[in-house]
Amino acid sequence: MFLFIRLWVTRGTLSPIAILLAACALQTAILALAQHYHVPGMRFVQPITATLVPPIAWCAFQWTAVRPANRSDLLHLLGPLTAVAALITAPRFLDIFVPGTFAVYGCAILFLSRKGPDAQPRSFLVDGNLPSRIWQVIGAALIVSAFSDVLIVAAIAGGFEHLRPWIISLFSIGNLLLIGIISLSDHLRAEETNQEEPRRTSSTEAEQQVWKRVQTYMEDHRPYLDPDLTLLRLSRKLGVPAKTLSTIINQETGENVSRYVNDARIAAAQKALIDGESVTSAMLSCGFNTKSNFNREFLRIAGSSPSKWLANEMAPENQP
Known part of the structure; x- marks a missing residue:
């Protein structure tokens, strides 16, 4: 939350990166309340808010590096809505859906950011390949968060159930904090414009x-x-x-x-x-x-x- 406030104050606007930081702050707080303080109801909220982080990271990547926001971005709300439905009808499905969401969005960010600055027309050219590399780290962090669920399954199978909240907290908070810190980089600045791109006429x-x-x-x-x-x-x-x-x-x-x-x-x-x-x-x-x-x-x-x-x-x- 401190990183979110710092970014908002220094840049004077609620940018996509600031929204990502706010989502990370919310999720880390809910993780602590659910896994360590055992606040009633937080375990039910945790998977829903978790599915918000990957699509927000994806939208932040798109809005910062590739294109302005548009109505099609609302489709990413299907993830959290699916989590709500699964929580009511099939809670066990969340064990696959939540890490799968992190893995899919992480791979998508990692893949597209590897195309370099030419695929990120809103990034400043003076920064070279650095914005692409930062987004690759963010994509990898999402994938690592998904991998932590594999460790949880291994811990439960091995009779180390008591390690479950620690694995969740250390991996999730660590990765979300990493995303937060590197999100403050000036290399993730983007040109703010609503002008349309010229139509393609080529031969x-x-x-x-x-x-x-x-x-x-x-x-x-x-x-x-x-x-x-x-x-x-x-x-x-x-x-x-x-x-x-x-x-x-x-x-x-x-x-x-x-x-x-x-x-x-x-x-x-x-x-x-x-x-x-x-x-x-x-x-x-x-x-x-x-x-x-x-x-x-x-x-x-x-x-x-x-x-x-x-x-x-x-x-x-x-x-x-």
Whole structure:
């Protein structure tokens, strides 16, 4: 709950990530009340609230990285409603349904996040692959929560029933806390917009024209200098669907959009360093807002840190 309040206060809005944190806080509280304090009725509430966490994590992933919310997201309420029905008619079914829900949503997040930044048009390109990796951790955490139920069955079969509440608490609270902590990462920021993406109109000749437009736009307008640039925002400026734009850039450069944009940023930073700007000034002027992102991308492209690269470039043997 502290992490939820901190995120809400610092960002000034009830974001999808904040909603996920609130769900994690609720579930950890109910777990404690049911398994350790034995509050009447909490054992019946626990499986219902548990089935809320995975779909909220999925929606947070979609709304933060992929697309805005839409009415189809209401279908995810079928999970908790199924849990309520099972609690009334077939309680034993919950032993399969609850961990299955965590496993299915965890695998879905893990699978889609592995596609990288081009499949996450709402993520900021300056963050590179980090948002994808964070979502992979969240997906894996959901899967681990499902695995804890296997341990519970093994403990019961082995005559260690007394370990059941500890397994539930340690695995569930540990994983939910992990989700909470990494959810505070600035790399899970997302562009807030309700504008629609342009309609797809593509052919081989049209794609070649789009690529020329991309090169011209990058050279003339230098959109990469904006640290808040996203694939979605770039696609709107060019009037090209995000998926089409990422495909064309990948075909022409062999890299994803994030790397293509960050290549241009590092080239601008290198020019600024040669012109006498400090490392920090060059970092800020070329579209990076954190040293970690800047140093990571500079090392990837130049093979060394900015200071070492500059020293090598300014060495007498490298001067014209």
